[in-house]
Amino acid sequence: MLNFTVGPVMCSDEVREIGGEQVPYFRTPEFSKLMLENEQLMLKYAKAAEGSRVAFMTNSSTGSMEAVVMNCFSSDDKVLVINGGSFGQRFVDLCVIHGIPHDVLKLNHGQKLTKGNLYEYDGKGYTGLLVNIDETSTGVLYDAEMLGEFCKKNDIFFVCDCVSAFLADPFDMAHCGADVMITGSQKVLACPPGVSMIVLAPRAVERVVNANVKSMYFNLADVLKNMERGQTPFTPAVGILRQINTRLKEIEAAGGADTEIARVASQAKDFRDKIKELPFEFVSESPANGVTPVHPLNADAYEIFTELKDHYGIWICPNGGDMKRTVFRVGHIGYLTHDDNTILINALKDMQSKGKL
Numbered sequence: 377m378l379n380f381t382v383g384p385v386m387c388s389d390e391v392r393e394i395g396g397e398q399v400p401y402f403r404t405p406e407f408s409k410l411m412l413e414n415e416q417l418m419l420k421y422a423k424a425a426e427g428s429r430v431a432f433m434t435n436s437s438t439g440s441m442e443a444v445v446m447n448c449f450s451s452d453d454k455v456l457v458i459n460g461g462s463f464g465q466r467f468v469d470l471c472v473i474h475g476i477p478h479d480v481l482k483l484n485h486g487q488k489l490t491k492g493n494l495y496e497y498d499g500k501g502y503t504g505l506l507v508n509i510d511e512t513s514t515g516v517l518y519d520a521e522m523l524g525e526f527c528k529k530n531d532i533f534f535v536c537d538c539v540s541a542f543l544a545d546p547f548d549m550a551h552c553g554a555d556v557m558i559t560g561s562q563k564v565l566a567c568p569p570g571v572s573m574i575v576l577a578p579r580a581v582e583r584v585v586n587a588n589v590k591s592m593y594f595n596l597a598d599v600l601k602n603m604e605r606g607q608t609p610f611t612p613a614v615g616i617l618r619q620i621n622t623r624l625k626e627i628e629a630a631g632g633a634d635t636e637i638a639r640v641a642s643q644a645k646d647f648r649d650k651i652k653e654l655p656f657e658f659v660s661e662s663p664a665n666g667v668t669p670v671h672p673l674n675a676d677a678y679e680i681f682t683e684l685k686d687h688y689g690i691w692i693c694p695n696g697g698d699m700k701r702t703v704f705r706v707g708h709i710g711y712l713t714h715d716d717n718t719i720l721i722n723a724l725k726d727m728q729s730k731g732k733l
């Protein structure tokens with residue numbers, strides 16, 4: 377199997393081996409040490425400010441998006457949501473479910489967020505901003521520095537969903553002033569799904585510690601309290617947290633976060649260069665490194681996905697909703713190489729020679 381989806385993605389052999397081992401008991405000093413090591417490396421790679429903390433959540437990243445909305449905002453807030461696709465819409469839905477007053481800055485699929493769009497909301501009394509730094513459904517990368525400047529100017533609590541951007545696109549949490557950064561195990565971290573990390577800057581730590589959240593599992597103050605000793609309130613996905621530890625150290629050994637970001641960027645560039653010969657169009661005005669959304673000019677996007685899966689053993693990522701038949705996505709994250717890109721391009725060329733593109 378060759379997997380070009382945007383999660384779960386291909387894992388390294390070392391990470392896969394851990395998946396075959398017995399899962400150890402976790403209320404031990406050894407597991408606490410591993411968790412604290414995970415926290416230190418996450419803070420380092422996120423370029424988080426001194427005093428930041430990490431909550432390791434056993435849920436997919438949507439659970440962390442929900443936890444952040446519940447713990448960081450209340451009905452007294454006025455939140456601006458950047459909505460350029462299905463993940464932006466998810467933040468909008470979460471605000472509705474939890475009764476958080478909000479406005480939506482709506483962008484068309486693939487549209488870049490400009491300073492002009494954003495500053496229409498300047499000085500309007502917003503207290504929070506929710507954004508998916510890479511809107512993975514359309515592959516658009518938003519400018520975290522520009523958003524951070526806007527938030528600083530307006531004293532807005534700044535939440536970044538970096539689920540597919542973390543370790544794929546440059547992101548400096550302290551520099552852009554993000555209060556919260558969310559990511560998950562199955563994207564660039566290239567581990568199985570099941571764990572999501574919430575990195576909280578000092579201002580966010582203070583906010584969640586004082587929050588009055590009506591939830592047991594999504595009580596981030598409780599999570600942070602336990603994490604002081606490298607533990608979690610409830611049984612975490614112990615095996616995946618061990619895989620994350622191995623993966624974080626692999627990244628360190630290879631040169632750190634910036635090296636991994638450069639590797640993903642080069643994987644994306646290689647694919648974008650190679651696919652130019654084929655009858656496709658790119659969708660995004662401001663492409664993120666993690667994924668390339670592709671619009672086939674003469675064929676049905678979903679049929680290309682099915683054909684590659686059933687006849688070539690290659691998985692690309694179909695799109696949902698109204699983009700299902702017009703756009704498919706090719707991921708550049710996980711354990712993939714330039715040669716893997718060539719295999720995919722050759723499969724597409726083979727389909728073309730058979731009149732299927």
Ligand SMILES: *Cc1c(COP(=O)(O)O)cnc(C)c1O
Pocket residue numbers: 383436437438439463508509510511512537538539540560
């Ligand atoms: C993958 C992803 C998520 C989370 O999806 P889950 O299915 O909950 O893991 C959230 N936001 C973005 C931008 C993503 O790419």
